[in-house]
Amino acid sequence: MRSFFRMIAAFSVALVIVAGLATANVQAEERIVIDGSTTVGPIAKAFAEYYMSLHKDVNVTVSESGSGNGAKSLINGMCDIADMSRFMKLKEFAAAVDKGRMPVAHVVAVDGLPIIVHPSNPVKGLAVEQVRDIYMGRINNWKEVGGPDVTIVRISRDTNSGTYESFAKLVMKKKKIHENTEYVGSNGAVRQRVQSTPAAIGYAGLGFVDRSVKALAIDGIMPDHNTVSSGVYPIARPLYMFTNRYPKLGTHLHAFVTLYLSPRGQEIIEEIGFIPVTKY
Amino acid sequence: MIETPDKINRGDLGRRLMMGAKGKRMRMIGSRIGHSALVLAASSSLLALLFIFYFIIRDAVPFFSLEGVGEFFTSTRWYPSRDEAEFGALAIFIGSGLVTLGAVVFSVPMGVFASLCLSDILPFSLRQVVKPVIEMLAAIPSVVYGFFALVVLAPMLQEKGGSLLAVGAMLVLVPLTIILIVVVSDLTSNLFAENIRKIMRIMTAAIAAAISFFIVLKVYHFMNGLEVSSGTNALNASVMLGIMALPMIVSISEDALNAVGRDLREGSYALGATRAETLVKVVVPAAKSGIVAAVILGVMRAIGETMVVWMASGNASRIPQPWFNLLQPVRTLTATIAGDMGEADHVTGSSRYHVLFVMALCLLVIAFISNLVSELIVRRARKNGR
Numbered sequence: 001m002r003s004f005f006r007m008i009a010a011f012s013v014a015l016v017i018v019a020g021l022a023t024a025n026v027q028a029e030e031r032i033v034i035d036g037s038t039t040v041g042p043i044a045k046a047f048a049e050y051y052m053s054l055h056k057d058v059n060v061t062v063s064e065s066g067s068g069n070g071a072k073s074l075i076n077g078m079c080d081i082a083d084m085s086r087f088m089k090l091k092e093f094a095a096a097v098d099k100g101r102m103p104v105a106h107v108v109a110v111d112g113l114p115i116i117v118h119p120s121n122p123v124k125g126l127a128v129e130q131v132r133d134i135y136m137g138r139i140n141n142w143k144e145v146g147g148p149d150v151t152i153v154r155i156s157r158d159t160n161s162g163t164y165e166s167f168a169k170l171v172m173k174k175k176k177i178h179e180n181t182e183y184v185g186s187n188g189a190v191r192q193r194v195q196s197t198p199a200a201i202g203y204a205g206l207g208f209v210d211r212s213v214k215a216l217a218i219d220g221i222m223p224d225h226n227t228v229s230s231g232v233y234p235i236a237r238p239l240y241m242f243t244n245r246y247p248k249l250g251t252h253l254h255a256f257v258t259l260y261l262s263p264r265g266q267e268i269i270e271e272i273g274f275i276p277v278t279k280y
Numbered sequence: 281m282i283e284t285p286d287k288i289n290r291g292d293l294g295r296r297l298m299m300g301a302k303g304k305r306m307r308m309i310g311s312r313i314g315h316s317a318l319v320l321a322a323s324s325s326l327l328a329l330l331f332i333f334y335f336i337i338r339d340a341v342p343f344f345s346l347e348g349v350g351e352f353f354t355s356t357r358w359y360p361s362r363d364e365a366e367f368g369a370l371a372i373f374i375g376s377g378l379v380t381l382g383a384v385v386f387s388v389p390m391g392v393f394a395s396l397c398l399s400d401i402l403p404f405s406l407r408q409v410v411k412p413v414i415e416m417l418a419a420i421p422s423v424v425y426g427f428f429a430l431v432v433l434a435p436m437l438q439e440k441g442g443s444l445l446a447v448g449a450m451l452v453l454v455p456l457t458i459i460l461i462v463v464v465s466d467l468t469s470n471l472f473a474e475n476i477r478k479i480m481r482i483m484t485a486a487i488a489a490a491i492s493f494f495i496v497l498k499v500y501h502f503m504n505g506l507e508v509s510s511g512t513n514a515l516n517a518s519v520m521l522g523i524m525a526l527p528m529i530v531s532i533s534e535d536a537l538n539a540v541g542r543d544l545r546e547g548s549y550a551l552g553a554t555r556a557e558t559l560v561k562v563v564v565p566a567a568k569s570g571i572v573a574a575v576i577l578g579v580m581r582a583i584g585e586t587m588v589v590w591m592a593s594g595n596a597s598r599i600p601q602p603w604f605n606l607l608q609p610v611r612t613l614t615a616t617i618a619g620d621m622g623e624a625d626h627v628t629g630s631s632r633y634h635v636l637f638v639m640a641l642c643l644l645v646i647a648f649i650s651n652l653v654s655e656l657i658v659r660r661a662r663k664n665g666r
Binding site: 153158174176179180182184189196197199200 | 357510
């Protein structure tokens with residue numbers, strides 16, 4: 001019996017110590033929780049790395065679960081910042097207001113949506129209408145747009161993503177994407193599928209396009225820094241971070257969501273391959 | 281040597297054999313506590329199942345009142361994210377079925393033959409090595425299979441396409457036809473009179489070999505001519521799922537074949553049966569129920585798998601043309617749930633949220649039925665006194 005009581009005593013002492021440590025930890029660190037788009041995710045991650053190197057007492061966690069999930073988290077108060085590659089939908093806004101939250105948008109960068117094909121594909125450019133016709137299933141062979149005689153393999157982001165929503169809005173203009181279209185779960189997977197499939201066409205964020213795939217000129221305009229930021233390239237979109245109300249001035253949260261306005265923030269955005277909204 | 285009464289009383293456990301009233305009571309309380317703890321543990325898993333059923337049904341039912349029943353099961357138009365959304369899941373059901381069928385065609389013959397080889401052909405010492413190695417396939421996480429399918433198998437299918445398919449088909453067909461030829465010639469040799477048996481046996485083997493060689497050659501040429509436009513398709517997913525289902529099929533059906541016992545086999549040999557006859561006519565029928573249960577469990581593994589099909593099947597919500605064309609992308613129930621989960625919420629349109637629960641319910645019902653069937657088969661076999 002005695003040993004039993006001794007065990008309980010030791011256990012409770014250990015519990016108190018652990019609890020003490022845990023609360024001490026919470027007090028010492030301020031947490032910023034970020035969730036949302038896989039497109040904006042890399043920006044948030046790079047910002048987080050940079051910000052945490054400046055402020056050792058701040059802990060920033062970044063999850064990438066898609067724009068819709070980010071909005072959901074913000075509405076439910078599960079995160080401080082929702083990364084989104086599309087604007088909030090009316091229903092999401094209403095749901096947030098219902099819960100007493102006021103989403104505020106911060107446009108942190110601009111992203112083009114390059115249409116990408118395999119490097120061996122001789123097609124150099126398409127009109128937006130042609131891209132739409134391809135995804136609608138009206139054009140099914142590369143030969144119809146000046147390429148080789150092979151069936152086009154359409155690749156799209158999954159309907160979960162902001163990238164898909166942007167594409168649906170900017171290119172498809174409410175027309176249905178043909179049912180014979182493959183859906184993949186991330187920007188990286190789109191690139192992977194396109195670089196390994198000679199007959200493929202796909203779209204991904206500007207930051208994901210490298211030499212392993214070929215970006216097409218759309219309406220005669222190549223997607224690059226200048227054409228996207230000036231709005232000349234037709235398939236471009238702003239990238240958002242949403243907060244609940246405008247963050248209180250002087251807080252870490254405020255400093256974090258305004259990081260994109262600083263010269264260093266602009267550099268980071270350029271390094272990842274997106275277009276900053278500021279020009280220094 | 282004479283033992284003292286005290287030692288006898290204490291026994292080996294170091295406690296008295298006879299208990300006082302207090303000890304008895306303590307013991308009863310102890311056993312009650314142990315008993316109820318075990319019952320609680322057992323019933324909690326049952327409760328978990330009931331809860332899952334309850335919550336899935338609760339969230340599935342509103343879909344039917346919102347959108348009706350007809351469209352979901354008959355239409356192939358799956359556009360859940362549009363303003364005027366369409367929820368036709370027929371193509372998705374067919375996609376799930378097709379991928380599973382492909383996995384079965386790939387894994388069941390291979391698994392059953394492998395288990396036969398393990399239980400009756402290979403020497404014991406080799407079996408002790410081979411079986412654990414096959415079972416190791418089950419330990420690989422499904423996302424690793426999916427990654428392999430996306431990064432290695434899909435590009436390979438696109439580049440090598442037809443020739444790869446042809447080689448793959450040969451790998452399966454050649455051993456299969458050889459086994460078939462041997463078994464056929466073995467089984468038919470009894471039909472002939474004693475004096476010509478040997479010659480007729482060679483003759484039938486030769487005829488069977490000629491026919492199957494012709495068929496195999498045709499298949500090879502057909503496969504070689506095929507073009508694969510996209511490597512993430514139903515075939516890719518089927519092959520991956522088949523590999524994933526293999527260890528389960530091999531392991532369980534090998535156990536069933538082993539349970540048949542040496543006496544039956546030796547009895548068969550004693551009656552003059554050959555090894556092929558023993559296997560085909562005695563061992564396999566005796567282990568039938570175990571093999572069927574293994575196959576059903578393997579099928580369930582294939583239907584329920586998510587990550588691999590999400591990465592390997594292409595996710596195009598469309599019935600392949602023609603329907604058995606495994607070289608076209610398909611979309612499955614599990615991948616749809618995983619892929620559409622993020623945007624589906626009460627917030628963004630409730631039909632889109634509830635439709636996923638309907639799919640989950642369908643999966644659950646399929647799993648429930650096939651579990652029940654396999655349980656019934658095993659039980660009936662046990663009753664018949666295997």
